[in-house]
Amino acid sequence: MLAILAVRTDPADPLAGLAVAERDEPRPPEGWELVKVVAASLNHHDLFTLQGIGVDPERLPIVLGCDASGVTRDGREVIVHAVISSAPGGDETLAPDFSILSERYDGTMAEWVAVPRRNLVEKPPELSFEEAACLPTAWLTTYRALFTQAGVRPGDTVLVQGAGGGVATAATLLGRAGGLRIWVTSRSEAKRVRALELGAHGAFETGARLPDRVHAVIDTVGEATWSHSLKSLRPGGRMVICGATSGAMPPADLARIFFLQLSVAGSTMGSRDQLARLVTFCEQTGLRPLIDRALPLPEAREGFAAMINGDVFGKVVFTL
Numbered sequence: 001m002l003a004i005l006a007v008r009t010d011p012a013d014p015l016a017g018l019a020v021a022e023r024d025e026p027r028p029p030e031g032w033e034l035v036k037v038v039a040a041s042l043n044h045h046d047l048f049t050l051q052g053i054g055v056d057p058e059r060l061p062i063v064l065g066c067d068a069s070g071v072t073r074d075g076r077e078v079i080v081h082a083v084i085s086s087a088p089g090g091d092e093t094l095a096p097d098f099s100i101l102s103e104r105y106d107g108t109m110a111e112w113v114a115v116p117r118r119n120l121v122e123k124p125p126e127l128s129f130e131e132a133a134c135l136p137t138a139w140l141t142t143y144r145a146l147f148t149q150a151g152v153r154p155g156d157t158v159l160v161q162g163a164g165g166g167v168a169t170a171a172t173l174l175g176r177a178g179g180l181r182i183w184v185t186s187r188s189e190a191k192r193v194r195a196l197e198l199g200a201h202g203a204f205e206t207g208a209r210l211p212d213r214v215h216a217v218i219d220t221v222g223e224a225t226w227s228h229s230l231k232s233l234r235p236g237g238r239m240v241i242c243g244a245t246s247g248a249m250p251p252a253d254l255a256r257i258f259f260l261q262l263s264v265a266g267s268t269m270g271s272r273d274q275l276a277r278l279v280t281f282c283e284q285t286g287l288r289p290l291i292d293r294a295l296p297l298p299e300a301r302e303g304f305a306a307m308i309n310g311d312v313f314g315k316v317v318f319t320l
C-alpha cells in the first residue's frame, strides 16, 4: 500500500527523511481493526517526528500521521482516536503506556491503518471525511484544553497564542461557539486579519500589550510566548500549555505565578469519550474545522513544506 514514511530524522531538514513509498498492509492483532483511510490530516507532531523529537529511532521507518477518517471492512464510516493505551475506558491519556499513532504504531498517512476497535468513533454523515480527519489531534487537544483544563465559563476571555495553526484555528472556532471571548496573537498581519474573519474578537501582534488581562491562555508556542502569556493573565488566571513549538525551557517567573496565584496546566490530546463529545459538538453547532488545503496523499510533501514555512491557516488534509 502507499504510505508516507519517516525513514530517518534530521533536526535541521525534516523533509530529508520523508518518503512516499510502498509499505506492507498492516496485520491487525486480536481486538484491532483495519480502517481504509479516506482522509488524514497533518499535525506539527509529524514534523517533530521527522526532526527526531519524541520518536525512538529504532521504530523507523514508521508511517506518519495521527489523524484519520475512513471506512471499516464492514462499511462503517469512522474517525480514529489516535491515543493508544492499555487502559480501557477512563482517560486513556493518563495511562503510563499511552502513545499516539505514528510513535509506537504505524500512523494514518497510508491506505490502511490498524487500530484497537475501541478507538473507532462513528463519523456522522454531516461531517465530510476531510473535516472528520481534523478532529482527533488538534481539535481534540483544543477541546480538552478549552473546556476542561482552562477552567473558563462562557463570557470569559481567552488568549490564544498563534492564529493560523491547527490548534489556534480550532481554539478560535471552538471558543467562540462555547461563548468565550477569543483573542489571538500572530507575527503575521495577514493571519491576524484572517483570524478576525474566522471569528476571533481581537487579534494582536505577538507579544503586544493587550487591552485587558485574560482569564486563561492557550499556549502551544512555548518559550517564545511564555512570558507574554504569564503577563497577560489576570490574578487567579490559568495558562494551559499544550505544545512548545519554539522551545520548552522558558524562564519560569515563579514570583509572578505565586503572587498572582496563577495556575499552569498541561494538556495532551483527549480521551475517546471527549472525541465522541467533540464530534457531537460539531454536529449540534454546525461548527466545522477550517481546512487550509486538501492534497492527494502522494503530494503530501507539499503540505509538510507549507507547515515548515508557516504558510498554513487551518488544517492540511491528505486524501486517498
Ligand SMILES: NC(=O)c1ccc[n+]([C@@H]2O[C@H](COP(=O)([O-])OP(=O)(O)OC[C@H]3O[C@@H](n4cnc5c(N)ncnc54)[C@H](OP(=O)(O)O)[C@@H]3O)[C@@H](O)[C@H]2O)c1
Pocket (backbone or CB within 6 Å): 042, 043, 044, 045, 048, 137, 138, 141, 161, 162, 163, 164, 165, 166, 167, 168, 185, 186, 187, 188, 191, 206, 220, 221, 224, 225, 242, 243, 244, 245, 246, 267, 268, 269, 307, 310, 312
Ligand atoms: N499536547 C498535544 O496533545 C498537542 C496536540 C496538538 C498539537 N500540539 C502542539 O501544539 C503546537 C502547534 O501545533 P499545530 O498542529 O497547531 O501546529 P502549527 O499548525 O504548525 O501551528 C503553528 C502556530 O504556532 C505559532 N508559532 C510558531 N512558532 C512561533 C513563534 N516562534 N512565536 C510565536 N508564534 C509561533 C504560529 O503563529 P503565527 O501566526 O505567528 O505564525 C502558528 O499559529 C505544536 O508544538 C504541537 O506539537 C500538542
